[in-house]
Amino acid sequence: MRIRNSISLYFSGLVVAVLWAVLQPAHADTGFRAWIQNFRGEAISQGVTGSVYDDAFRGVTEPDLLVLEKANYQPEFKAEVWEYLDSRVQERAITNGQVMLQQYAKELASIEKSSGVDRHVLLAIWSMESNYGAVLQDKTKLHYIPRALATLAYADPKRAKFARTQLIAALKILQRGDVEQAELLGSWAGAMGHTQFIPTSYIAYAVDFDGDGKSDIWHSVPDALATAAQLLKKNGWRSGESWGYEILPSNKGSGEELLALQADKGPVFALQKNFFVVKRYNNADKYALAVLLLSDRIAGKPAPIKDWTRPYTPLDMTEKEELQRLLAAHGFYSGVVDGVIGGESREAIKRFQASKNVEQTGYASKEVLQQLRGKN
Ligand SMILES: [Ca+2]
Numbered sequence: 001m002r003i004r005n006s007i008s009l010y011f012s013g014l015v016v017a018v019l020w021a022v023l024q025p026a027h028a029d030t031g032f033r034a035w036i037q038n039f040r041g042e043a044i045s046q047g048v049t050g051s052v053y054d055d056a057f058r059g060v061t062e063p064d065l066l067v068l069e070k071a072n073y074q075p076e077f078k079a080e081v082w083e084y085l086d087s088r089v090q091e092r093a094i095t096n097g098q099v100m101l102q103q104y105a106k107e108l109a110s111i112e113k114s115s116g117v118d119r120h121v122l123l124a125i126w127s128m129e130s131n132y133g134a135v136l137q138d139k140t141k142l143h144y145i146p147r148a149l150a151t152l153a154y155a156d157p158k159r160a161k162f163a164r165t166q167l168i169a170a171l172k173i174l175q176r177g178d179v180e181q182a183e184l185l186g187s188w189a190g191a192m193g194h195t196q197f198i199p200t201s202y203i204a205y206a207v208d209f210d211g212d213g214k215s216d217i218w219h220s221v222p223d224a225l226a227t228a229a230q231l232l233k234k235n236g237w238r239s240g241e242s243w244g245y246e247i248l249p250s251n252k253g254s255g256e257e258l259l260a261l262q263a264d265k266g267p268v269f270a271l272q273k274n275f276f277v278v279k280r281y282n283n284a285d286k287y288a289l290a291v292l293l294l295s296d297r298i299a300g301k302p303a304p305i306k307d308w309t310r311p312y313t314p315l316d317m318t319e320k321e322e323l324q325r326l327l328a329a330h331g332f333y334s335g336v337v338d339g340v341i342g343g344e345s346r347e348a349i350k351r352f353q354a355s356k357n358v359e360q361t362g363y364a365s366k367e368v369l370q371q372l373r374g375k376n
Helices: 002-025 030-045 050-057 065-072 081-086 091-103 105-115 119-130 145-154 160-176 201-206 221-234 273-278 285-298 317-330 342-357 366-374
Strands: 245-246 257-259 268-271
Touching: 030 050, 030 160, 050 160, 081 285, 091 105, 091 119, 091 285, 105 119, 105 221, 119 221, 119 273, 119 285, 145 160, 160 201, 160 342, 201 221, 245 366, 268 273, 273 285, 317 342, 317 366, 342 366
Parallel strands: none
Antiparallel strands: 245 268, 257 268
C-alpha cells in the first residue's frame, strides 16, 4: 500500500513537472539568459561595445534547439567518393556555373586580375558552398548567428570554445555595420553567405569588391567571390598554375603527391600546390577534388578519362529525368522532374525497390530504370 502510494505520488509529481514545463512561457530558459548576461563582460573586454551586444541579443531569450539537433546529428551513412562527386560535379552545377561565368564576367575578370585566382575555381566554390546562392533564399532554414553561436557556447561542451570565439567575431561584424542585424544569418555552425565563411574567416578575409563600403557576402555575389579569392590568395594560390592532372597508366607523374581516392579502381591525380590551397577552404581531399573537377568542367575541360567505379551503371541527365517521370507516374515520387537526384528521388527509388522486393540502394541506375520501364 505504501509502495502504491509512493508510486502514485511519483506519477503525480511527474504530471506536475510535465505540466509545469508545458505551461511555462517559451522564454523561461533562465540558464541561457544568464549565460548571455555573463558573456557580456567578456565580449566588452574583447572590444565589442555594450550597445552592440545588447542590440544583438535583444529578444533572444531561449536557445536555438534546431542548432543543437543539427550539431548532434550523426549521419549513419557516409557517402562513397563517387557518390560525393556525382552529386556535386553534375550537369546542373556545370551549366549554372557557365551561366554565372557570363553573368559575372566583368566582376570575375577584375577579381581574377587583382587576386590571381582562377575565376572557374571561385564559381565552383560558390556552387559547392551555397548552390550559387540558392540555399540562402529560404531564410526559415537559416539561423540567426549570435543566437546559434550562443546556443553552442551554452549547451554544446564540444563546441563551446569554438562558438565563443566565433560569437565575438560575429558581434564585431555587426559593430562594423557590414550587414543588418536581422540579416546576420547562416548555418547552425556559423557559416555565412554565398561562400559560407565563419565569422573569424570573414574578419580575416572579407573584401568590399563592389565598393559600397560594406563587405557583404550575404547579398553581394562580387563581394563573396572576392572574399573567397582573398582566402585562396592569402594562403598561397599560384596564379596561372594548374592544381594537378590525371595520371594514366603510361604516365606515372613526375614526383608530385598522388591522390587515389578509390585506389586502383578510380582515377588517380598528381597534385600541385593549388590543390592544397583549396584544402584551406575545407580540409578534405574529396572537397578540394570536387571543387577543382567542377571548376575544370565549368571552364569547358573534359571529365577525367578514367571514371569512378560504381556498384551500378549510371544514367545520363535525360535518363535521370525519365527515371523521375516514371517514378512519379507509378506513384513513388512527387518532386520535380529535373534530372537532379537528391534525397527525395533516392527515397522514391527505395520505395520502388521495396515494392519489387529488391535491395533498397536508392541508386539512380540503369538497372532501376529498366525495371521501371518494364512496369508499363
Ligand atoms: Ca560591398
